[in-house]
Amino acid sequence: MTIRSVIAIDDEGPALRRLCKMVGDHPELQLAASAKNSVVAIREIEKHNPDLLLLDIQLKEATAFDILSSVKKTYTGRIIFITAYDQYAVKAFEYEALDYLLKPYTKERFESAIARTTAKTESVDIHTVIRLLTSQKNVGPPMLMIPEGTKNYFIGKNELQYIYSEGYYANFILQKDKKLIRISLKKLEGLLPSSFIRINKSTIINQLHIRELANNRSSIKIMMSDGSDFRVSDTYLNSLQTFLKRNSDGGE
Template identity: 25%
Template sequence: MEPRHVASQPKPLCALVVDDEAPARRRICDLLARDDDVASVLRAENGVAAIDMIQRSRPDIVFLDVQMPGVDGFGVVEAIGPENMPLTVFVTAYDHFAIRAFEVEAIDYLLKPFSGRRYEQTMERVKERLADPRPTEGDSAGGFGPELLELVAKRATPGAIWDWIAVKSRDTTRLLMSEDIDWIEAAGVYVTVHSKGDAFLYRAGLAAVANRLDPFRFVRIHRSHIVNVRSIASLERRSHGEFEVMLKTGTRLMMSRTYRGEVEAILGQPL
């Protein structure tokens, strides 16, 4: 009888999660815990601890927060050396770190808040690379997700994605930083931009404005409303699948069922 061929089992993975914020660490650890291919999950609260764990434990993959007090994510890479780093996924809320992530050859880059599906895409990429570490034609730009590649391409074109909105009033042009915008409301051929308790009229339709805003920071919750995710304080369930969105300013807005999926995607969890 010929010996039966047994398919080799993939090596159990060891992952390291580095983030100074406990909720962020816990979310990634919870996602990794559901993966049968991940045997152990290590945790580090800062860059110094991460350097020690990488040198001692040699994890297969590290989810590395960029912004941390003291030694940040890039400081960890510099201390270990890019050539000695495990497969690295940078995790941060700020997309302008993307270019540096390319430079240190990270395999992927997760922008907070990321969806469960986006995390799964990252792990698929990680496992493919571990199974066959040879670079492939599709591995250019470090194997980053298509949405980040598109975002970086837009960043290379001045004004394609707004870091600010230029609001004109008579003879004055005022620059509103996009991070300071709480929400935007449709007003016919205009929109009303709400920022720090003030309201400004801007001549453009809501759809046109939405196309220029950072999709990782702003989400449409209604045909008439776009909100900055960082301005949301809570979401309260109402009837017929709708939610009321409470902003940190105290403003209450309705989220329609039509846009619920978009909100769940940017939050990374169902409502």
């Protein structure tokens, strides 16, 4: 019996404690560390280089993509993803023979995922995993699934014009409707496909609904299809320029 070192990563305290207990109760696993955010996660992965990551796909301030991109030169172990709502990514993981736990998962489902992972003779290359996560983020389905607590809202990707923050909430402005959902723009950046770009502290726009872009000496102003206009802040200027260049080149 091989003892496999594990790092558990989940930004929800109760979920992380439950996950750590399952690891502790499993005869073939040894918990090397746990983390509730990407900074700690990256530090612990580089420190321990565990055999297995139990990795939540979407943390409050980062995504699995962010974490794996930071450790891709050093981490060579296996990964079991944890997700609460991204069924499209789950389907892709199934296709690529990656393992996942869909919340709320049972102890039996946890043990099944561990058994499948430990039985494999080869690890999935981490660069392949990153490409998979990127493709899911950038392409995605025509409907966006936005989580709020125990609920999920389904919003047409092409119908959504822009999003702006209002306190702890985000206003989703659609062509014929609007929705107010309790979610941060930081978390939305990890969920939205590549046609969406953040342009300032409080606004994310959909490129499909840009009507006009005015490039002045001191600032850039974007007008949307409904007549609303937003200024691009210096913080997000480089990201916007890269975004516009990529789309003017027809993508990569």
